[in-house]
Amino acid sequence: MDRIVLVIKPTRFEELIRRxxxxxxxxxxxxxxxxxxxxxxxxDEAYQAAISEIRSQVSNDIQLTTVSREDLPNFLFREKDLIxxxxxxxxxxxxxxxxGDQLIVGINPDPRTITxxxxxxxPKDVGSILGKLGKGLLxxxxxxxxxxxxxxxxxxxxxxxxxxxxxxxxxARYEITFDGRRERQSSSGIIVSTGVGxxxxxxxxxxxxxxxxxxxxxxxxxxLPRYESNELVFVVRExxxxxxxxxxxxxxxxxxESPFTAVSEMPDGGYIFSDGIVEKAVxxxxxxxxxxxxxxxxxxxxxx
Numbered sequence: 386m387d388r389i390v391l392v393i394k395p396t397r398f399e400e401l402i403r404r405x406x407x408x409x410x411x412x413x414x415x416x417x418x419x420x421x422x423x424x425x426x427x428x429d430e431a432y433q434a435a436i437s438e439i440r441s442q443v444s445n446d447i448q449l450t451t452v453s454r455e456d457l458p459n460f461l462f463r464e465k466d467l468i469x470x471x472x473x474x475x476x477x478x479x480x481x482x483x484x485g486d487q488l489i490v491g492i493n494p495d496p497r498t499i500t501x502x503x504x505x506x507x508p509k510d511v512g513s514i515l516g517k518l519g520k521g522l523l524x525x526x527x528x529x530x531x532x533x534x535x536x537x538x539x540x541x542x543x544x545x546x547x548x549x550x551x552x553x554x555x556x557a558r559y560e561i562t563f564d565g566r567r568e569r570q571s572s573s574g575i576i577v578s579t580g581v582g583x584x585x586x587x588x589x590x591x592x593x594x595x596x597x598x599x600x601x602x603x604x605x606x607x608x609l610p611r612y613e614s615n616e617l618v619f620v621v622r623e624x625x626x627x628x629x630x631x632x633x634x635x636x637x638x639x640x641x642e643s644p645f646t647a648v649s650e651m652p653d654g655g656y657i658f659s660d661g662i663v664e665k666a667v668x669x670x671x672x673x674x675x676x677x678x679x680x681x682x683x684x685x686x687x688x689x
Contacts, residue, residue, distance in 0.1 A: 386518060387465040389443055392480050393436060394454040394472045398422075398429035428498060435471055435494030438508035443515070457483050467518065469511065474503045474585075478660050481528075481544040481684040488525060490514055490687045503581065505689055514687065526613050526688045531579050532680030533657055539667055542680060543659030545582035549647055549675060550574025552656040552666050556625070559655075563619075563637055563645035570621065571630040575647065577619040577639065577677050580610035586661065590620055612686075615679045616640050644678040 395403070401422070405411040412422040443449050452460045454476060462468070462484060470480050471492040480489060492508055493501035506514065517523045533541040533549070541547060550557035550573060560569045578587040587609075610616040617639035624632040639645055649655045649669045657675060658666035669675065 386447075386467045387463060388448040388450060388467070390460075390462065390466045390468050391436070391439060391449060391451045392454065392457070392468060392470045392472075392476065393451060394476050396425070396429040396432050398425040401425055428495070431495040431498075432471075435492065435508040439469060439471060439492060439511050442509065442511035447515075454479055462487055467515075470504070471508070472504070473499050474501060477503045477686075478544050481530075482542070482660075484684055486685060488518075488523070488685050488687050503686065506687075524688050526686045527683040528581055528612055528686055529579060529615055530680040530682045530684070531577055531582075531617055531659070532678050532682070533577075533659070534676045534678070535657070535667070535669070536674040541657050541659050541667060542682060543577075543582070544579065544684060545585045545660045546576050546578040546587065547657065547659050547677060548574055548576055548586075548661075549657050549669070549677075550622075551651070551654045552658075552663060553654070557655060558630075558650040559647045560650060561621075561634055561645065561647045563634055563639075564643060566634055568631045568634050569629060569650070570624055570632070570634070571627065572624040573622040575619055575621050577617055579617060580612045580614045583609045583618075587618065587620065590622070617677070617679060619645065619677070639677060639679070641679050644676055646674055646676045648672065648674045 401411040402408060405414055415422050440449065457479060460483065466487045468480060468484060468487050468489045469492060470477050470489060471494050477489065477491050490506060491504035492506050493499050493504040494508065514523065528544060530542045530544055531547050533547045554573055556571050557574050558571050560567060576586055576590065609618060619637055619639060621635040624635050626632045649671050652671045655669035656666040657669050
């Protein structure tokens with residue numbers, strides 16, 4: 386390890402100040418809508434305290450660099466960096482897209498408000514982690530990316546999931562091929578999730594299905610892949626049956642030996658994006674084929 390890179394993000398309180406210029410102006414704006422600024426202040430205080438605790442765990446002879454989430458696209462990670470991410474799971478996903486073989490440590494700054502399925506360490510644990518790193522005692526888990534390979538050589542990577550459909554998420558038209566079957570469909574899109582992604586978008590889909598049918602979800606949505614598994618799960622959202630479109634392929638498991646493909650039937654409006662980042666969606670026009678598989682790319686996460 387040559388350097389520790391601490392990745393942080395603006396708190397909601399800081400974003401309020403940016404928008405309203407001053408704390409008093411932000412407070413006035415919230416109170417005019419019968420809201421209090423106190424929860425924002427408390428969240429910010431907990432986050433700043435966590436960052437201070439992390440820094441106090443790092444000795445002066447170790448280089449410590451801090452980078453904010455919005456600066457990640459322009460930040461150059463070094464080969465021997467240790468990346469310490471402080472925030473919600475979404476921040477881990479942001480960092481994973483830019484990291485290589487560096488180890489990533491996820492810090493939950495406030496378990497009272499953040500679930501932190503990936504952020505399993507407390508700020509006070511950093512010193513212990515550094516000690517174990519020096520002795521080679523850290524337990525590391527390799528999390529696979531999902532890979533969307535488009536037939537024009539473009540590739541979209543996701544650590545949580547890949548979305549195939551339309552950017553506006555209205556009815557998408559395509560032909561899907563999976564497990565020896567082929568079907569033309571009209572739906573609000575396809576979500577392909579890793580084990581990590583089950584804690585995100587796919588989890589909300591599972592909750593929706595259970596709420597609608599009033600019973601347990603189908604087998605494919607139970608006992609989902611572990612975080613490090615080379616298995617994916619896909620779900621077709623809101624498939625619509627018609628004389629030209631079917632609903633027989635709506636859920637399935639994707640493995641390295643069993644990928645699935647889809648061909649766009651949308652002259653315009655078709656897009657593919659990963660991890661919910663619509664702003665970085667790539668176009669997917671009529672006749673374009675995408676193959677979804679477990680990628681040969683991983684992110685290294687330190688675990689307890």
